[in-house]
Amino acid sequence: MDTRLLGRSGLRVPVLSFGAGTFGGTGPLFGAWGTTDVEEARRLVDICLEAGVTLFDTADVYSNGASEDVLGAALKGRRDNVLISTKTGLPMGDGPNDAGSSRFRLIRAVEQALRRLGTDYIDLLQLHAFDAATPMEEVLSALDALVRDGKVRYVGISNFSGWQIMKALAVADRYGWPRYVAHQVYYSLIGRDYEWDLMPLGDDQGLGALVWSPLGWGRLTGKIRRGLPLPEGSRLHDTARYGPPVEDEHLFRVVDALENVAAETGKTVPQVALNWLTTRPTVSSVIIGARNEEQLRQNLGAVGWTLTAEQIATLDAASAVTAPYPHFPYRRQEGFARLDPPIAG
Template sequence: MEYRTLGNSGAVVSNYALGTMTFGAEATEETSHAILDGYVAAGGNFLDTADVYTAGASEEIIGRWLKKRPDARDSVVLASKGRFPMGTSPNDVGTSRRHLTRALDDSLRRLGVEQIDLYQMHAWDPITPLEETLRFLHDAVSCGKIAYYGFSNFLGWQLTKAVHVARAHGWNMPVTLQPQYSLLVREIESEIVPAALDAGIGLLPWSPLGGGWLTGKYKRDEPPTGATRLGENPARGMEAWRERNDNPRTWDVLGTVADIAADHGANSSQVALAWVSSRPAVTSVILGARTIKQLADNLAAAELELSKGEIQRLTAASEPQLGVYPYGPKAREQRSRKLEGGR
């Protein structure tokens, strides 16, 4: 396992984090605890959860594991999130001081800890003034309830605005952003990655396997069946499956991933994860697992070293299909020429 600083902070985390959205839903508590044990034994030290994961059950499962493993609390970096509804009241949602005060206290209680290492806003709140949210986070750091804070699912301009507002007021600065990022979803490279690099923000990619597509388990024009998320519950997104299945780029990417995996004696998941981990600004890639076997397969990516040429092949095959100005191929080519040759 490789270790990197958590964005622009001094905290150090493994380059693969354990996402716990499956805990209490697709993984029983017994299995979840076994997954946690296996992850830590492999050298992982970064756990990511959220209050809305299984309506708080994920945090509770982690809390009971920490109680059984008091040694683990000193070694793991614990991250959670708040923003989405945990009740039916109009004030049970958002990033207002009122909601976050209760959300943070409830997360601390469920986790059984006095401090959350990284507390993240799960999404942008268009209603609450940004100053109110950032002042709450600054105060939460000051009183010791959280060590650092970050965001999830923010756009580039939202991230940049938050950085500048915090700096202007002299408040604690954000350190991370969780975006969706994979070989099949690279659109964040247009605005979000440059914004993160400019601010020294570390990226924590979620869904690095493209919702299961990059595992290599899907076949062209064959709707998923059996022990897959879509196979077990087609309502989860068959329309999105059809859209991705009908896109030739999908199969170009999967073919390239499979070829490189075969060269290494690895599987497709490991290649896809290694590529994401190698990208600029990425601090830690969030792994999800429903079983011990899934965890072990994914953690093996930490031992896989892709060559520069292999990374270039994967990057070329997965080039985002963006429109024209300002993000299309011509616009990117013009920007590159100007960067290389001046004005």
């Protein structure tokens, strides 16, 4: 498994990482993702480690802490061989301090996550959402204290807008506090909004993308075909409604292109969709999930081979949409190139 630097840090992460949202699943959303118990989780972790997938991502809000519980049990005895990423900030209860990124909440959330995960440090802690009610100085000073105490190694964010990230980085630089090095983002062939603002920001400021839902909320699993109904019993009936809407014609155009490239490469539709993401600038790791061993092994087959330039161009063209203001395509035309220097990667 290839590794990449996580943003502008010295931490190397595998190009594929494992998302533990299926672990201990309960409720309408997480229960639909999966209900993996500890025994099953250990087997999936075994397969990941055999393949070189050493980064495991979770969050306190996943099944109200059950995902962290199951992941911690599955990793018992091999903590030194893995990297653990978790997130906090979304509501964990109805109390006035059960959500957000206040110093009170962050310190308590980390202590609780450490207990559930059965570890004394978190490799990457990410804020799961922007907290507009808490001053950034309070948020970042609390993260600094957690890093200095050895409870957190690196910090990042998830689902932040560009201005929120830049303001936070400015505050961090002003006081010499840890900078965010990762941004966990939604990005897929049917959801390329990340490219308009957040990708160039990540390139400029050194934030590596950790991609969640790389198969577009299950729409790019190969189970959706033009003119055919969803398979009976598919979890897409439950989970797709939680994700951003996608027009049918756009989805089918992308799926058609994926099927053509899959036929050329001898790979599956989801393997091609995942591989395309690994070619994108600023992407440090693509988070894959699996409810069982078969799904995991299929997703692991997304790496170890290369799409041709022509195949990438086919996928790019099929998935392209008109960018909103102020990202009009004319800025990419000849004469405007100096306004948009190329993104590294």
